[in-house]
Amino acid sequence: MAGAPNIREVALRAGVSVGTVSNVLNRPELVAEPTRERVYAAIAELGFVRNDSARQLRVGRSRTLGLVVLDVANPFFTDVARGVEDTANQHGLAVILCNTDEDPRKEASHLDLLAEMRVQGVLINPIDIDGRITALRGRGIPVVLFDRLGDPAVECSVAVDDVLGGRLAATHLIEAGHRSILFVGGPLTLRQVQERYEGAAAVVSAHDDVELTVLTTTALNVAAGRAAGDRLAAGGRDALPSAVFCANDLLALGVLQALTHAGLRVPADVAIVGYDDIDFAAAAAVPLSSVRQPRQQLGRTAAELLLAETTEDEHEHRQVVFEPELIVRDSSVR
Amino acid sequence: MAGAPNIREVALRAGVSVGTVSNVLNRPELVAEPTRERVYAAIAELGFVRNDSARQLRVGRSRTLGLVVLDVANPFFTDVARGVEDTANQHGLAVILCNTDEDPRKEASHLDLLAEMRVQGVLINPIDIDGRITALRGRGIPVVLFDRLGDPAVECSVAVDDVLGGRLAATHLIEAGHRSILFVGGPLTLRQVQERYEGAAAVVSAHDDVELTVLTTTALNVAAGRAAGDRLAAGGRDALPSAVFCANDLLALGVLQALTHAGLRVPADVAIVGYDDIDFAAAAAVPLSSVRQPRQQLGRTAAELLLAETTEDEHEHRQVVFEPELIVRDSSVR
DNA sequence: GCGCAGAGCTGAATCGGTTCAAAGACGGCC
DNA sequence: GGCCGTCTTTGAACCGATTCAGCTCTGCGC
Structure with a gap:
């Protein structure tokens, strides 16, 4: 008793x-x-x-949902997680959070655990797209990809149009009169980085008088941005581009910091546009112009697609692509 | 089949x-x-x-652990979550993440769900310390409080010594020659804010020639900090304190931004010290001095205490108090 | 040849809800 | 009174892994 x-x-x-x-x-x-x-x-x-395990055993599936992200400490994923959580809670589901740290082995072991738990579904920003994900799906557990488009024949996915984001940033800078633009980002193997660059390049190629150069970084964090900024500043005032477009806000914050430290003024000497519009972009000493991604919305939508897949009789996989939005602040306006 | x-x-x-x-x-x-x-x-x-539910049903408890936080979008909790996750994963446990948004009703409903799931234990930064938490414990589910000390007779808890943090900040500023210090933070009903202030006040009261004033804010975010900074700047250069100690880094970033915007120089005109040492503190245009809390460590330790409680035969509740550390950067050194 | 130990394996009971066919209760109607 | 339909309630089967008492088999010692 x-x-x-x-x-x-x-x-x-x-x-x-x-x-x-x-x-x-x-x-x-x-x-x-x-x-x-x-x-x-x-x-x-x-x-x-x-006792939920007894209920689960009988009913066949649990009331949880797995969320697999690269790193919770990244504000981007944090906001996505908020969106997922809100939607899940509204439907009485709990969220199991898994970090992969970009390690395919960790990803695999988390997916195994989620499979054992018979989660209702998995939301994942995948590293290794095949392998276990197909296996999970074969076991009847729906998987929705986010921040990455998948094959609409087999899965739902939610992403943001990064090519468009790159276009928005470049168009803004060109309209503001900039004629030499530097793209800072890397590694270029990352799809997001690649597409943001492509978008900018497409716009620039339509303007004969505008030049686009690239400075690749090894990571997308503040330290890498600072290193990039130092290199820029070291080149001397004459070698400076008139504007910098960074692949994400962490890089942009690093660049901003390094340039300011070297006595250069933003945006007077160099304009900066970032990407993501994380909360700290607005809070930088020179508020950062940035391409905003609807992060919470991304999470909410991903969760809704997952729920749709578990409840609908005839589910048709969908690909939802959000449009990013340019937020103009001080860092790019003279 | x-x-x-x-x-x-x-x-x-x-x-x-x-x-x-x-x-x-x-x-x-x-x-x-x-x-x-x-x-x-x-x-x-x-x-x-x-099938984990069948196993669970038989064995009596699950292989999950509940983590209940005020808001995942706050970098402080994010880092704590990382620590919890790491430790949990090492022991083959999954983490169920719950946001309460400081709403006792959401807290209660999450705790109910965790109870149904028969989680191995719950880590919580509680709003409503009695009520359900006692009920959970009565049901044999251990609960560990974090960022908040509890009653050592009934529970383990992990926290950081905020009074000491306040002392460190004030001592640093006084040694740097500051004689008028402004504490920015609020609401003062928050234990953390209160204790950080007390620590600073204790140090100041030992120095006859140092003056400590308080500017209360309604929240601990960047916007509130900006508002506080604007008020300071509006008072004119003569009314400025020589240093500002903020209850957290978000406030400090806001103050920094407002002061810079008003043409004041940090630290030449006003020195600033923040609290938490979130990653963006180092990345601010003027890198922020800050009182660092061992956030991941906090999470890891909380998880370890929980595991200890579930495995040890004769468990004795512990209170672990971490010491914060002052990180000096440009914002407080002339 | 017999007894015994121990390794290896078996299979039924068990955990605690959910579900559903069927039984029961009751009222209305011819 | 008998029959029918509706509303409630019952209780046993079931979900799938774990556990443990007990069975079989082998090898060894005397």
């Missing part, structure tokens, strides 16, 4: 059968009012809490 | 009993080598994945 009263004890106390208690829990409208009240009372008196 | 082969099918295929398969899964050393190999082969051929 101590510790964990079960449904049988509740039934005993309320003077009904276990089936009735279960009905009160799951389809209260089937149970007559006085009986229902008696059951509720018994539950309260015993402090009964439904 | 389609979808989800179970342990019985594996047994059939390997030509052994279900008990043997279970032994291979859980205590492989009990099973003779050739049999074991046959079972492994059958598992691989069928693509068998253990």
